[in-house]
Amino acid sequence: MIRTTIAAKAAVDDPLRLAVIYRAGLGRHWNSLREGSIELAALNLKASAARLQQAVKISAFPSEILDLFKHTGIVNRTARELIRASNEQGLEQLKIRAATIDPAGKSRTQLCALLCGDEVAGSSYRAHSKERPLALDQRYRDGLRSGLWSSTREAAQVLGVDQARLVKASKIAGLPEEVKLLFPGQALTFAVGWQLIQLTKLRGSEAIRQVAIASRSTIQTMSQQELMNRFVGLEGNAVDVKVKRGTGGKLLLEFHCDADDPANETRLSMMAMWLRDVKPSAR
DNA sequence: TGTTCGATCCCAAGTACGCG
DNA sequence: CGCGTACTTGGGATCGAACA
Numbered sequence: 209m210i211r212t213t214i215a216a217k218a219a220v221d222d223p224l225r226l227a228v229i230y231r232a233g234l235g236r237h238w239n240s241l242r243e244g245s246i247e248l249a250a251l252n253l254k255a256s257a258a259r260l261q262q263a264v265k266i267s268a269f270p271s272e273i274l275d276l277f278k279h280t281g282i283v284n285r286t287a288r289e290l291i292r293a294s295n296e297q298g299l300e301q302l303k304i305r306a307a308t309i310d311p312a313g314k315s316r317t318q319l320c321a322l323l324c325g326d327e328v329a330g331s332s333y334r335a336h337s338k339e340r341p342l343a344l345d346q347r348y349r350d351g352l353r354s355g356l357w358s359s360t361r362e363a364a365q366v367l368g369v370d371q372a373r374l375v376k377a378s379k380i381a382g383l384p385e386e387v388k389l390l391f392p393g394q395a396l397t398f399a400v401g402w403q404l405i406q407l408t409k410l411r412g413s414e415a416i417r418q419v420a421i422a423s424r425s426t427i428q429t430m431s432q433q434e435l436m437n438r439f440v441g442l443e444g445n446a447v448d449v450k451v452k453r454g455t456g457g458k459l460l461l462e463f464h465c466d467a468d469d470p471a472n473e474t475r476l477s478m479m480a481m482w483l484r485d486v487k488p489s490a491r
Numbered sequence: 492t493g494t495t496c497g498a499t500c501c502c503a504a505g506t507a508c509g510c511g
Numbered sequence: 512c513g514c515g516t517a518c519t520t521g522g523g524a525t526c527g528a529a530c531a
Contacts, residue, residue, distance in 0.1 A: 262494090292495080
């Protein structure tokens with residue numbers, strides 16, 4: 209089982225942060241990209257030598273270019289595309305383009321395409337914002353305060369997002385503070401947030417809040433899945449699960465648990481909900 | 492040992508639609 | 512109108528090969 213803590217994953221996904229970490233250990237804990245990759249793997253930071261190299265290179269780009277991504281952030285693919293464009297066209301060419309780009313309202317992909325001089329699909333462009341629910345809800349509330357809109361419907365039109373998405377973001381933002389604090393940075397996604405909302409319906413807000421408080425001290429060593437298991441109530445050996453072959457070539461999933469424990473009903477309801485969400489891959 | 496990039500897989504956002 | 516869900520698809524992560 210791969211154990212990647214929430215904080216470690218955030219660091220690996222951000223090339224600029226990864227470069228800082230690599231430089232900090234260079235000459236002390238490692239002397240090359242490969243050594244760095246091996247040492248970092250021992251710390252749950254799964255970054256290949258190629259990713260480290262990419263991170264170091266993009267971090268050395270001029271601020272005129274990096275500042276364009278101040279709000280959207282940079283991910284591995286962004287770094288890769290920018291490095292390629294820089295190699296092919298020269299860094300000066302990218303700097304010239306950067307000076308003409310207004311980043312307002314543009315996605316990471318759009319900014320990258322503009323910098324690289326690629327054609328950006330116009331009306332067919334599908335905004336694929338990675339904006340997390342808390343950030344989206346904050347934008348909605350800011351607009352509400354300043355009178356930009358008075359409902360989710362209006363806001364959805366202005367912001368160019370689905371109204372259902374705004375409502376969802378608002379619900380997730382309404383989770384207890386103690387719960388939200390367990391998901392630093394960008395870790396609280398719509399998927400995770402929605403699972404927590406469903407769980408709150410089943411177990412109650414106070415129960416979820418208490419789990420969050422109890423998990424604070426061990427959060428650094430927990431994977432996101434382990435954390436979610438805690439919210440469900442599976443930190444111990446609450447259930448015994450078996451897969452069996454039944455008649456007619458069917459597979460049976462068996463759960464054995466203590467019927468006297470009232471929490472088990474909640475646990476099974478939650479697992480049933482998750483299983484319904486599991487879709488077989490088309491590939 | 493460093494660097495680049497194609498291929499592939501997976502995740503999550505967007506869309507459409509149904510239900511109460 | 513608010514919410515839930517099934518399905519589609521774009522974007523990101525990763526592996527591994529090739530080459531300098």
